[in-house]
Amino acid sequence: MPEESVDVLIIGAGAAGAAFAWSLADTRMNILCLEQGDWMDPSQYPSTGSDWELRSFSDFGLSPNGRGRPEDYPVNDDESPIAVSNFNAVGGSTILYAAHFPRFHPADFRVKSLDGVADDWPIDYATLESYYEQNDVMMGVAGLEGDPAYPPKQPPLPPVPLGKLGQTLAQGFDRLGWHWWPSDSAIATRDYEGRAACINLGPCLSGCAQGAKASTDVTYWPAAMRRGVRLETRCRVREISVGENGLADGVIYYDADGVEHRQKAEVVVLACNGVGTPRLLLNSRSKQFPDGLANRSGLVGRNLMFHPYAHVTGVFEEPLEGYKGPTGCCIISQEFYETDASRGFVRGYSFEMIRGMGLVGTALWGMGTGQVPWGAKHHEAYARLVDRTAGMVVICEDLPEPHNRVTLDPELVDGNGIPAPKINYQLSENSRKMLDHSVDRAREVLEAAGAHKTFADAPLRPAGWHLMGTARMGTDPERSVVNEWGRAHDVHNLFVIDGSVFVTAAGVNPTNTIQALALYIADQIKKNLTNLFD
Amino acid sequence: MSHDPQADGLSEEQRRELAGVLDALIPASGDGRLPAAGELGLVAQVEEALMRTPDFLPVIHQGLAAATDLAGRLGAGGFASLTAADKQQVLNDLATEHPALVPGLIFHAYGAYYQEPQVVEALGFESRPPFPLGYAMEPDDLTLLERVRQRPKLYRDPSGP
Numbered sequence: 001m002p003e004e005s006v007d008v009l010i011i012g013a014g015a016a017g018a019a020f021a022w023s024l025a026d027t028r029m030n031i032l033c034l035e036q037g038d039w040m041d042p043s044q045y046p047s048t049g050s051d052w053e054l055r056s057f058s059d060f061g062l063s064p065n066g067r068g069r070p071e072d073y074p075v076n077d078d079e080s081p082i083a084v085s086n087f088n089a090v091g092g093s094t095i096l097y098a099a100h101f102p103r104f105h106p107a108d109f110r111v112k113s114l115d116g117v118a119d120d121w122p123i124d125y126a127t128l129e130s131y132y133e134q135n136d137v138m139m140g141v142a143g144l145e146g147d148p149a150y151p152p153k154q155p156p157l158p159p160v161p162l163g164k165l166g167q168t169l170a171q172g173f174d175r176l177g178w179h180w181w182p183s184d185s186a187i188a189t190r191d192y193e194g195r196a197a198c199i200n201l202g203p204c205l206s207g208c209a210q211g212a213k214a215s216t217d218v219t220y221w222p223a224a225m226r227r228g229v230r231l232e233t234r235c236r237v238r239e240i241s242v243g244e245n246g247l248a249d250g251v252i253y254y255d256a257d258g259v260e261h262r263q264k265a266e267v268v269v270l271a272c273n274g275v276g277t278p279r280l281l282l283n284s285r286s287k288q289f290p291d292g293l294a295n296r297s298g299l300v301g302r303n304l305m306f307h308p309y310a311h312v313t314g315v316f317e318e319p320l321e322g323y324k325g326p327t328g329c330c331i332i333s334q335e336f337y338e339t340d341a342s343r344g345f346v347r348g349y350s351f352e353m354i355r356g357m358g359l360v361g362t363a364l365w366g367m368g369t370g371q372v373p374w375g376a377k378h379h380e381a382y383a384r385l386v387d388r389t390a391g392m393v394v395i396c397e398d399l400p401e402p403h404n405r406v407t408l409d410p411e412l413v414d415g416n417g418i419p420a421p422k423i424n425y426q427l428s429e430n431s432r433k434m435l436d437h438s439v440d441r442a443r444e445v446l447e448a449a450g451a452h453k454t455f456a457d458a459p460l461r462p463a464g465w466h467l468m469g470t471a472r473m474g475t476d477p478e479r480s481v482v483n484e485w486g487r488a489h490d491v492h493n494l495f496v497i498d499g500s501v502f503v504t505a506a507g508v509n510p511t512n513t514i515q516a517l518a519l520y521i522a523d524q525i526k527k528n529l530t531n532l533f534d
Numbered sequence: 535m536s537h538d539p540q541a542d543g544l545s546e547e548q549r550r551e552l553a554g555v556l557d558a559l560i561p562a563s564g565d566g567r568l569p570a571a572g573e574l575g576l577v578a579q580v581e582e583a584l585m586r587t588p589d590f591l592p593v594i595h596q597g598l599a600a601a602t603d604l605a606g607r608l609g610a611g612g613f614a615s616l617t618a619a620d621k622q623q624v625l626n627d628l629a630t631e632h633p634a635l636v637p638g639l640i641f642h643a644y645g646a647y648y649q650e651p652q653v654v655e656a657l658g659f660e661s662r663p664p665f666p667l668g669y670a671m672e673p674d675d676l677t678l679l680e681r682v683r684q685r686p687k688l689y690r691d692p693s694g695p
Contacts, residue, residue, distance in 0.1 A: 047664040054645050107690040114692060126693065144676070149688040161671040170678055179682055182674075199668025209665040323659075324669040338690050359654060363644035367637075374559040374640055375622050379568055386657060 006032040009251060009265035011237050011280065013037075014092020015511050016498040016518040017271035018216035018224060019135065023522035025227035027529070033229065034253055034263065036236035037071040037089035040217060045207035052203055053360035060096070060206035062462045064088075071234075073414035073421075075275065077464065080425035082306045084275055085465040090233060091217035093273065093465060098204055098328025099186040099213045100352055100509045101141050103132050103516075106151065107338060108506035111399075115339045115346045118399045121503045122475050122484035123520075125151070131516035131523075138223075139214040139515070140192045143184040149334040157189045160198065165320040165390050166330040169353050172449025178335040183352065185329035186214035186511070193219075200325045202355065213326070235261075238418050239284040240268055240494070246288050247533065248494045254416045267525075267532070269495045271518070274304065274467030277500040278406045279421040281471065294471075294488035299481050301407055303400035303469040304423070305505040308431050310458035311354075312442035313365070313391035314451025320390055322356015328393075330355060336441060337507055345433040347397040349507045351442060354391045362386050369455050391446070393460070394438040397507035398431045400469050427459060435459060466510050471500035485524035486517070492533040497521050543581050544594075547612070551598045553577045554614030558621035559636070559643045567656045571647050572614075579646045580639075590638050597635035600628055 008024060010017045013035035021033055046052035046060050062085040064072035071088040087093045106125035111118040129151075135141075136156060143155030159182035162170065173180040187204075188195050189212075198212035211218050225231060234256035241262075243249040250264035270277045278301035284293035292300050333351040336343070357365055362385050366372025372381045398404075404425045412420040427435075435458045443454045474480025477489035482501055488494040497518040499510050506513070525532065544552060553572035560571035584594055601613040604624045610616045613624060628635055647653055651661035 045665070048666075049663050050649055050651070050661070052663060053649060057645075105689045106692055110692040114690060124692070144679075146679075146683050148682065148685045151689070151691070159674075159676075162674045163671050167674070167678070174678070174681060177681075179685065179688060181679070181682060182676075199666075200671050201664035201668050203664060210668070324671055334688065338688070359648040359657065359659065360645050363648045364641065367640055367644060372644075374636065374643075375625075376561060376618075378560055379563040 005250070005264035005266065006030045007265070008032070008267045008269060009034065009263060010269045010271055011251065012092065012271035012273070012276065012498070013090045013216070013221065013231055014271060014273065014498070015094050015216055016514050017092070018220035019138070019515040020269060020271065020497050020518040020522045021229045022138070022220045022224040022227065023519050024525065025224055025229050027526055028228065031229045032263070033231045034235040034237055034251070035088070035090055035231060035233050038233045039090045040095055040207060042207065042209045042211060045209040047201045047203045047206065047209045052206065053358045056203070056206050062096070062465070070415065073418070074412055076409045076412050076420055076422040080423040080464070081427060081459050081461060082308060082425060082464040083461050084423060084467065085462060086273055086275065086467065089217070090221060090231065091215040094215040094511065095207055095217070096205055097465070097511065099326065100328055101139070101184045101186040101512045102332060102350070102508040103150065103153070103184070104506045104508065104513050105337065108504060111347070111504045117346055118504050119474070122473060128513070128516045128520060131519040132512060134519055135512060135515045139186045139219050140188045140195065141184055142187050142189040144182045147181045149179055149181065149337065155184060157192060159183070160185050160187055160189055160326050160329045161200070162330060163321055163325045165322045165325070165355055166353060168316070168320060169331055169390060169445070169449050172445045173333060175448040176445055178333060178445065180331050180333045183329045183332045184512070185326065187326055187329060188212045188214070198326065202323050202325065202327055202358070204326050204328060236416055236418070237280060238416065240280065240293055241284070242286045242288055242293065242491070246491065248293070248491055258416060267493045267495065269497055271498045274470045274499045275406050275421050275423070277496055277498055278470040279408065282408050283419060289490070294481055294490045294494055296490045297478055297481055299472060299479070301470050302402045302405045303472055304404040304406055304425055304467070305398050305400055305469040305502065306425060306464050307466040307505055307507070308396045308398055308427060308435055309460040309463035310394040310396070310435050310439050310442065310456060311391060311460045312394070312439055312446065312454060312456045313389055314446030314449065315385060315453040316388045316390065316450050317452060319387040320356055322387060322390055323358060325355055327355045328352065336438065343437055345430045345437065347399070347430070347434070347507065349394050349396045349434055349438050351392045351394055351445070354393055356387055356389050359386065362389065365389070392442055393463070394435070394442060394458070395507050395509065396431055396434045396438060397505050399428060400472070400504060401428060406470050466499070466505070468499040468502040468505050468510060471496045472503050473501040474503065486521040495521060495525070543585050548595070548598050549577050549581065551602055551613045552580065554612070554616070554621060555598070555601065555625070555639060556580065556643055558618070558625055559640060560647050561618060568653060571643050574647070574650055574652065576643070576646045576650070580642045583642045583646070593632065593634050593638060597628060597632045600632060601625070604628070
């Protein structure tokens with residue numbers, strides 16, 4: 001393992017780390033990324049085998065606590081109604097994500113000014129717009145221009161197909177006169193930049209064997225490495241060390257054999273997601289930072305936002321061919337996105353359509369909802385469900401609240417003895433009212449589309465895959481952890497570039513915004529190189 | 535040689551009983567298209583899954599023993615030799631004393647059954663992994679979107695009208 005000092009050390013090779021590394025490589029600085037996971041082998045993804053459905057309950061499950069992969073670290077989420085879902089690998093959580101890729105709305109950066117709650121971001125949509133465009137091209141975003149729910153944008157690829165299921169659901173929205181639009185999806189719908197086009201496998205959430213889904217191991221990382229960025233895998237960082245001058249001077253990490261190493265760096269960049277980043281900062285105590293690195297505000301780990309999800313499923317009379325097509329990318333609706341106080345809550349949510357379940361999934365969901373009994377009536381009941389389900393998830397915007405937080409668990413540790421993160425999270429009254437409203441509306445549109453029965457699960461416990469807010473961005477060092485371009489107020493050579501910096505969460509998937517921010521921060525670093533630590 | 539359930543899994547007798555339980559959980563369909571789960575030979579697969587859940591193994595051992603015992607009280611040599619109706623009754627009776635048995639077994643039984651090629655094909659689907667063939671999808675009629683396109687701007691823009 002290299003131990004000579006590097007110019008820039010990035011911790012984490014997921015969505016943000018990859019985009020940042022690619023951009024900063026312009027500078028030809030000596031850039032090294034340490035990632036605790038490894039490269040994935042697409043030939044081993046579940047969709048290559050007949051047991052693909054069952055593997056989503058085992059080694060490709062959503063929770064690090066149940067997966068049993070050596071790269072996982074445990075998370076104590078007992079005190080949260082929402083369980084953390086992350087993935088450690090080159091590509092990070094983009095390996096498992098559905099690739100749903102909407103942008104924030106302009107109003108999402110001005111929550112305090114417009115709705116009187118939370119805070120405003122120190123940047124706005126206009127600041128990020130060119131970076132969204134750049135990211136859309138690098139990742140290969142499929143979509144359709146003309147959506148009245150967004151400022152004008154031009155996705156580089158045509159939208160993912162709706163299929164029979166999507167068209168059925170679209171008719172439901174049309175009957176109600178509600179907004180719907182083909183989803184912006186980071187999925188190559190045509191051959192794109194050396195990647196083969198999507199062939200509608202279905203199980204995107206357990207890795208894309210085709211390589212059409214834009215995980216960063218197949219998009220930014222090859223390009224970054226061609227530009228000279230080095231990426232070392234199976235390197236788990238334990239803490240960031242600080243010199244006498246109060247600047248970060250490197251990290252201590254374990255290699256795959258558990259051997260401790262030290263890597264020195266002039267600049268340290270955290271890209272470990274909204275749970276991993278505060279965990280690392282809190283574990284990096286020193287006499288200058290007894291409460292954790294860059295934590296003089298006391299805000300590291302606080303204001304955790306998850307996007308409480310609801311999942312609503314409709315049962316239809318006719319087969320829907322729901323096994324065809326990217327499972328999570330089809331239609332988005334933002335009919336209830338912008339604040340309307342008459343609803344009884346502030347802020348809003350998105351609907352995102354979900355394709356049908358597989359054969360095993362149908363049986364297990366039927367078991368869980370009491371619709372598919374064992375015994376004499378089993379086959380008759382199953383026949384009424386198979387390929388006849390379609391649904392949607394609801395992404396609710398939860399507000400930042402300091403008591404929702406990540407701390408270090410006093411007992412639980414990972415395989416290297418590093419304290420595990422502990423999650424404390426409560427649903428607010430605003431979130432509960434929003435979830436209730438969204439479930440009622442979801443039932444309404446599914447019934448308008450022809451569903452004869454609907455089932456709802458809210459909040460959806462396994463859906464803690466959007467991790468935000470725990471090292472928030474701001475101009476006031478007493479009310480934020482990093483400044484408006486991701487530099488820690490307390491440590492001027494330390495940067496945070498993942499969803500931890502989010503001031504508010506919006507009501508959409510965060511990955512496109514995380515990467516746009518990472519690209520923006522990289523550009524700010526480039527512009528401020530001569531006085532970076534001032 | 536003594537049988538160690540934790541290391542060796544199920545005994546031959548327990549495997550016969552488990553086959554009977556699987557047949558009761560998922561019997562053959564009335565039209566003969568779909569076989570019963572035990573007849574389909576899923577015992578080995580279910581046992582393999584059970585061995586990966588060591589916390590559930592005592593539940594299985596105790597549950598199967600109780601099923602054999604209840605069958606004996608009905609005059610049968612074991613659960614597997616009961617009639618279909620008696621199997622259902624015994625499993626219902628076990629629900630009180632062994633509440634985790636049936637739900638736990640159902641999870642593994644349904645999981646194994648619905649990925650079996652014979653079952654997948656009998657249901658009218660292709661028995662193959664999704665990759666590498668994928669699925670063809672027809673092009674969409676995006677004129678469906680004209681109503682939405684005609685709507686005014688739906689987003690708030692803090693920078694101006």
